[in-house]
Amino acid sequence: MSEPRTMFEKIWNEHIVYQEPNKQAVLYIDLQLVHEVTSPQAFEGLRLSGRKVRRPELTIATPDHNVPTTDRQLPILDPISRKQVETLRSNCQEFGITLFDLDDPRQGVVHIIGPEQGLTLPGMTIVCGDSHTATHGAFGSLAFGIGTSEVEHVLATQTLLQSKPRTLELRVDGRLAPGVTAKDLILYLIGQIGTAGGTGYVIEYTGEAILALSMEERMTVCNMSIEAGARAGMIAPDAVTADYLRGRNHAPADFEAAVKRWRSLPSDAGATFDTSRVFSAADIAPQVTWGTNPGHVLPVTAKVPQPSDFEDETERRSTARALEYMGLTPGTPLQNVDIDRVFIGSCTNGRIEDLRAAAAVAKGHQVAENVNAMVVPGSSVVRDQAMQEGLHKVFEQAGFEWREAGCSMCLAMNPDKLSPGERCASTSNRNFEGRQGKDGRTHLVSPAMAAASAIRGHFVDIRDWEYSK
Amino acid sequence: MQVFRQHCGIVVTMDRADVDTDQIIPKQFLKRIERSGFEEFLFFDWRYDDSGASNPDFELNQPNAAGAGILIARRNFGCGSSREHAVWALENYGIRVVIAESFADIFYSNCFQNGVLPIVLPVEQIDELFRRASGSPYALTVDLEQKTVCDEEGLNLSFDIDDFRRECLLQGLDNIAQTLQQESRISQYEERNADRLARN
């Protein structure tokens, strides 16, 4: 009998092309996703060295970070943004790469379109010049973000040099309570293990609470693995995974044979992780971040902390700095904090289930007077689906802006951004200083919590929400 | 790639943990399609005030940090976005060594691709470096062959680094060219896995 192995080890071993002793492995990459911001220098590198793309059909590109979310018929106003999108277009043409361009119904945030098109499959290695590539691990693939030089390496060789990471199991027992979402689950875990708790590791999320999640919820969890410092997060494929993929554009032709293969992927009973930690779903309440990194997080029922709550000197200083930046007074109940803006979208929470959850909260209500709220679908497919279901009407009637697909105010590279001092309830993944606009203040929450805060004008405990019929 | 053997440079200390790549290079400067010219944007939002004047309190703007080539920070340096622009901005500015208690993974690999050496040292040694660098301009000599960090007053610290990565930096090796020498192995792998790799 062979040793029991983790899912990570199985996928890793299967993708080693070659490894010399004491060197990094040459790992085969099954799929690369490319966007306009982290790729121009990689293509330029290829040109300068006269190299070709080895397997153009294993790379898919789309513009998402820098694109307008208003009328797509108009040209992009900012000439530098426009140039970047045009550069992606000409690079794809020159090197023979499929591009889901701005006017393509499949365009959207890279991490949303991969799964949506059935490009992301269990057992694959997937990379992208983007740290949230971890999202794809929700399918039981090994997916991680890389730098631009590595993007070039993959384009030229379809492989990557990698040192073997360690494995970290995060097991969540029991079931999430009503109103507590996948977003709250991952924010809670980051709060527990810290923003560097996963550094050097690939996380496998296990346990009843994880397996009970839908495919989209699993993506929300894996997406934020990087916020815990891990480059990759994964969840074992099961019937939920297969049901999601069946019938998608690029799903395997012999689907049932593929499903059979996928059954061998999950970690074997008795496989050991380098580190394992166990949590209880019952301990998780709806979460809100209060500071300037995703580990600065508390239950919505808590109060803004004091620097002296922390033992470690560096932590105390970083808390003081964060509170000053965020304009928060220690001891204030989080539910008393007023907000100016709401952003619903991103690769964390811009999928159809997220929009349904937010619409269910918004239905029959009005966005508070001083609040500007916008909904930005994660992809054009999500947008079309939402419009078929009439969700855009629900949002518009409640006073939310309804936009085109893209990254938008998740990183504010396009015109969607906070003004200095503005406070935002956001369903995205990063609350770093200036992330949503210089001197803007970001609080990360779930889609339902974001919609409810838009309506009340401050944070609310979604477990108390009365839904309209 | 740029060779790295030894670097002697002025130190700039940043007594901060979790310095993320959004701070190292804010997103509005990611629109460029070149690899150079990012030095003016390094730590932009911290370095300049709203009028564009340099912020005298910010670490890089302190007189004793003028011309710095070595940056020392606390834990989890370079967390967040994978943007290699963060390393380009540091390198373009002239920073060739970053010393920290720990680094985020992607930032750490990106350094090696650009001839920038990331060094992990234990907290006590970092504390000591912060003490020594707190007054007049303070210089360190970092020797990658010897794996040491030394100052002129007799401090001599050694650090660990992966042999393969060290070799690549010492020789300025081009990873892609090296991998392409294994071309036949890649082709064999592709043949063996042709079924799995066929795109629908």
Ligand code: SF4
């Ligand atoms: S939605 Fe945000 S986190 Fe996701 S890829 Fe776009 S910018 Fe990055």
